[in-house]
Amino acid sequence: MRQSLLFSKTGKNPPADEVSRNAKLLVRAGFAHKEMAGVWTFLPLGLRVIEKIKQIIREELDAVGANEMAMTALQRSQPWEASGRWDDRVVDDWFKTKLxxxxxxxxxxxxxxxxxxxxxxxxxxxxxxxxYAYQFQTKFRNELRAKSGVMRGREFLMKDLYDFSLDEKQHLEFYEKMKGVYARIFDRIGIGDRTYLTMSSGGSFSKYSFEFQTLTEAGEDVIV
Incomplete structure (x- = not known):
């Protein structure tokens, strides 16, 4: 891509209502545009970065036998009613609409x-x-307060990986293998030396999971 063909420009002034350092830098560098609180458009340079990261993830997941797919963002209620998570009193993050x-x-x-x-x-x-199935898909969460720039939004891209194993032993073996896969992904992206495996900070499945957290001046958590 030739720079002369880019329509996005660098600038001095980020959105007046944006306090996050990561968002200010992305806007000033011409990588992203803020549509509203928690909703971002990624401009050509920003999209190129995202696609490069996605390709690294694909290569590492495909190497361990995972299959990429693309599920729908628009959801019918029945599977969620079966689990109890369609109820707004249980999950208050839904954006809902009607046909x-x-x-x-x-x-x-x-x-x-x-x-x-x-x-x-x-x-x-x-x-x-x-x-083992994975996807890159847009998620929507009706956050009470979108914050931290592009890191906590109401519309955002997520990579999710799902494992359907024969038994718990096979599942746990794959789980341990994936820790190494993600470590390689972070190394290839260039943040492996400051990314740590930590306990999950919350959510529906926090007692079954861990998180990877990267040290950054734009972060909010303290790792102890």
């Missing part, structure tokens, strides 16, 4: 329920397992 016939739909804030429902149509025997 003209009155059918209620939601914009996915995550995809555990729909992929579990989908796999019922594709797993018919233990011989089909294990299955």
């Amino acid at each position: 003209k016939n009155g059918t209620e739909l939601g914009l996915a804030f995550t995809h555990e329920e729909p992929i579990t429902d989908l796999m019922r149509n594709h797993i018919s025997s233990y011989r089909d397992l294990p299955i």
